[in-house]
Amino acid sequence: MRQLNQALHDSTDGSFEVLRPDGRHAIAVGLDSAATVTIRGHVGYYCGGMNQQATVVVEGNAGPGCAENMMSGSVRVAGNASQYCGATAHGGLLVVEGDAAARCGISMKGADIVVGGSIGHMSAFMAQSGRLVVLGDVGDAFGDSIYEARLYVRGKVTGLGADCVEKEMRQEHATELAELLAAAGFDQADVGEFRRYGSARKLYHFDIDHAAEY
């Protein structure tokens, strides 16, 4: 792992292939170059963590915390992703072609996340900014204590978390959604089938009458 990451850190661009990742942790973390890394198999925790600029492709499933705190570039998971994928990510694009587990996009801070399948509970918890698109369904407590992130869902939402509400889908939202779907390679999806969710902004200042929601 050390040699692999060191080689990736030392390169300024180019294409890399990782064969037999065997579920190892921290593959291709901390990259800061225009490199493309294709991982042929399943990865463990934190694959693509803190990515800057690079393109990371996982041809398999990803363990917890995939693309956590990504700054820019992109991470694509062909299979499913475990918990907290895209956690606190500041920028870049994370695409999960399959499903993502609980806490997808937790505390996200500006990244774009597009999930082809469904996502688990407590997703987009305290999501600060950025955009999350889900083509499938969403688990309970979606967007709990959300700040300014924008959430788009095509399937059904089991339940919304505190201060998260459905919002009107205006033209600008349809446009940005179409762009996100195209960027993620899901251009065939119909923008009209999605609903938008975001913050009611009622928890932004403490109010005794909302105390039960904290």
Add this chain to the structure above:
Amino acid sequence: MTPMRESSTFPRTVIAEIQRAAREGIYDIRGFGAKRAIPSFDDLLFLGASMSRYPLEGYREKCGTDVAIGGHHGAPPLQLRIPITIAGMSFGSLSAPAKEALGRGASQMGTSTTTGDGGMTPEEREHSSLLVYQYLPSRYGMNPDDLRRADAIEVVVGQGAKPGGGGMLLGQKISDRVAEMRDLPAGIDQRSASRHPDWTGPDDLRIKIEELREITDWQKPIYIKVGATRTYFDTTLAVKAGADAVVVDGMQGATAATQEVFIEHVGIPTLPATRLAVEALKDAGVHRQVQLIVSGGIRSGADVAKALAMGADAVSIGTAALIALGDNSPDLDEEYRKLGSAAGFYDDYQDGRDPAGISTQDPELASRLDPELGGRRLANYLNVLTLETQTLARACGKTHVHNLEPEDLVALTVEAAAMAKVPLAGTEWTPGN
């Protein structure tokens, strides 16, 4: 008529709090640390030299104070000239000049300072020769460039003032700059998470630390900071998770903004926590290899020396550093009174109207703090702490402050004897042994 008598159950402070709660309908949030009396290093004494031990000559015979922190897993350790560091305090809770002053003071004395829940500012990086970068649940402003720019990384699991609690920064302190660094709208009350978003438990933490090491090419020492609670187990688990240093923050450690009920009622004091952490490091066979930094209520060279004698490698200070910068200065008494407080009592760090320009984001107030002068005062204060620590170490015949040991200590109270596991003064009795 019966004479007026104040109730011990309902003294004036308690009555006032009930009245405040009934009026406002929200728990009291404040800064500073616990104000109740608790067993502390004050309850220990040094034995000093005698017939069987001889002292060093003050001023003549050398008494070393340097310490290296964080080399256990091969990263270049922080070489500190003194065993006293500046604790993590966020930009946001503190003004930019205050952060700069902390960096300047620490750098003059050859020690480290620490970022906080709000990211790294260029000013503090520039003015801190050794800067520890905190990795917190909120991950505000967290980015790999700053990780690489840091001299060490401190994974914050908890804080003594609020083990198990998250951060708070009230709207009046969320200026545009603070908001931008945290990716939040300006002016809102901001509650940061109490758990890390992408790991739970020590097994995950081990993997997280591996990731941080990979990102930084194994070049940065990694500290783990815990609030003092189940300190023996927390320290053991921190070592297992791969920490190069463990920071244990006692319950009296300060905060920028926490519920009063939390500050006063959760966690254990620094005194027993220090002993528990040392025991855990010894049992794991890594005492002095994985360094222990203790904080929470460190005020004087006596506190520093006692913490070291109990087995800590260094201490960390928050409140005392702010006081050195000018917090609670009598010169500002009139202004504190306008805020309903007084010099020596001010604890409203959450409020953002600090007349000393320290716990504020108001540009006018912040500009009152001259970072050079503040840095100078902090350096003076750190110098005094160091000289006092050396004075005590020399009196015990030690050529290095780290040669102080539990054998040099006795306890004044049964409680302190039990917590520190040193004998009650004048007896051979250590409760629990």
